[in-house]
Amino acid sequence: MNKSQIREIYLQKRKALHGPEQLKMDDLLLIQFQQFSFEGIATVLSYWPMPHKAEPNTHLFNGYLRHMIPNLQLAYPVIKDETKMEAIRINEDTVYASNALGITEPKEGDRIELKDIDLVLVPLLVFDQEGYRVGFGKGYYDRFLAENSAHTILMGFSYFDPIPLISDTHEFDIPLHIGITPNRIYEF
Secondary structure: OOHHHHHHHHHHHHHOOOHHHHHHHHHHHHHHHOOOOOOOOOEEEOOOOOHHHOOOOHHHHHHHHHHHOOOOEEEEEEEOOOOOEEEEEEOOOOOEEEOOOOOEEEOOOOEEOHHHOOEEEEOOOEEEOOOOEEOOOOOHHHHHHOOOOOOOEEEEEOOOOOEOOOOOOOOOOOOOOEEEOOOOEEEO
């Protein structure tokens, strides 16, 4: 299947998850996430989950990271224009607002370069057995991650097991290093 077909199917599958079922899946994702070694991780690019897209609750993962990593530097993405995304450092005083796409972003903060980020939590609908992902189709993350640093770990969360293959990946698609589902961790 191609990305468009996969996107349609998995967006519907995610939206079909209801309250307690989604909460259980988030808890299972967190249990898997806690198995990962965070040694050497000091700066993380996360994202604010979009409830209308039934995204996994990244606030759980961020809370765990704050507990486990003293002096954690956490950043969130900010869409700058139709093609560009930046990572902006957040703190307890950060003020957020929703952009035109319905994405909650920090209103201001210091920009962080990808080379200075140790772990990126990459939003997705599903990933395949090679670590390629289907996102929401705008390409912000692939463009941002194109300048990927060798030490930066790319991690994604899916409520569903990996699919065999995304038929229309391109040379500019950036695969994950780690994919987490409620049942296991996949390394690519």
